[in-house]
Amino acid sequence: MSGVLAGKVCIVTGASRGIGKGIALQLAEAGATVYITGRTLAPKDSRLRGSLQETAEEVKQRGGQCIPVQCDHSDDEQVKKLFDRVSSEQNGRLDVLVNNAYSAVTALSGDAMGKKFWELPPEFWDEVNIVGLRGHYIASVYAARMMIPARQGLIINISSPGGLMYLFNVAYGVGKAGVDKMANDCAQELRRHSVSFVSLWPGAVRTEIIQDTMLNAPEAKSGRVAAHANMFKLGETPEYSGKAVVHLASDPKIMKKTGRILMASDLAREYGFKDIDGRDPFSSRCVKDIMEVSGYPWLAMLMPRFIRIPHWLMAITYSKL
Template sequence: MALSGKICLVTGASRGIGKGIAVQLGEAGATVYITGRSSSPEAAVIGGSLKETADEITAKGGTGIAVICDHAEDEQVKQLFERIEHDHGRLDVLVNNAYSAVTAIVKETARGHKFWQHEGEPGEFWDIVNLVGLRNHYICSAYAAKMMVEVNQGLIVNVSSFGGTIYLFNTAYGVGKAAVDRMSSDMAHELREFNVACVTVYPGAVLTETINHTLKQEKNEFLHRTFEDGESPEYSGKAVVGLACDKNILAKSGKVLLVADLARQYGFTDVNGRQRPSAFQLNSLLARAGYSGLASIVPDFVRLPSFLIAMRSSKF
């Protein structure tokens, strides 16, 4: 119960990574506000609801509070933060996870569409991917920062992915994720003097309810290969709990943090007891490249320097 008494907000938490994070924060004793739309195209088919997540948070030992909020609507977002401020006068942890594009991205990837081939007008697909997944993260962070700066402490976590460093899925996805990473870095720069941290978290390939459902419908080899041994949503949740408990969190502020690396640092495993490989581990990279024999004799602690990944994504 290391986070007992803490006030947290996880956006987009009716299912998937958001639910995994919210439930783990609840298990650590926090009061967790969770948001989601009252209905979504996925809900009727995939299942999962805000009430179910809130009940699970409470059952784990925390306090789950479900708030219906469409993060594409600025006024609803504003009212959400006004409610938290009215009820508690502070916010300790914000996790920007809300994302409305998973189904659209997977379907477009399965069809092999390039950015000029998406169905409908170009701006429509861009907004599906980045209106909630990028613009809303900025808005939520601004409201959260106002409360955090007043009490000189707080943590903002932006959920992103390796699509911010390499080409992944499609152009709109990569641009959005790269922008989230830069946003975290710049926000951290402005927040540091107020003792507020802002980080980006990279999960691996996560087997969410939406992904599991879509894989049953789609026969795309790339998608199945990407998610065949995916992480659970709770793995990311344990990483966020570790960050929220970190007494030296400002040392990480502004950085991109891999969930698999945080697992080793904070000493946790996935829900099935497995320790997931880091993208920086040499044996993991060799295995993905097809050199399984060589990978088997390389110890886990042999890693590529993270600056090499940064250099690969550099445009200079």
């Protein structure tokens, strides 16, 4: 398969479903050889949608190259074996690592919803941050060891606005803030080796779990859930972030972005791409979109889409200084 990333070698962690799957599909479609990881090749729980095998099959149907690797990112030895395998099979080459693996999605939307940190068991912290924050760090260590000798490479942490503002709960927010800080600090040490490291914020993504728990739920028709559901209805497909990653991976000036937090919707405007359904999804910086989901569609109709909330205003609003 030919494409802008032909010959590139990528790893996407946590690619069984959701954003990770969307990124893997787009990278493979762009011509890269993509290693994808997950805890199981096929789900033991039939209620869970998606598996590594299904992702690999969809990549194959699109004519791409995908190698599924069973890997639990809470187990350092399994992570090491993953990178050893890629190095052996690809002659030491690794161009892109996307740190997406996250094991707490179900926990965040389950019994922990709405509870304060002192009401949750202490081990909830580990459930949220071992595979996320810590797992991203461990994978980045091994990726850097492959990229530095080649003096090229890109590492991307999938994060969220929860690193800037309160979202879900304390463990989640601290973890995402750590993921963003990791990208910035690692970028400082990698810069002289010409390896870039960024943090990517997807927007409201219509993942399989969001479809099942919010968009298709009876309670999505009224109240607070309905307001969130409206945002996700206008939101991104999982492949929107994939398109952003492909453009970053093919950007010859990527080092100018190293260390930064990047929003998928901002990258779409910069690089000139739309979602796979041809839309411009909801953006938390677009005033028109905010009015639409806030119940003011008549005002949204009058508002041009180019009017956006400046980054500096977001930073000041949520500044901790």
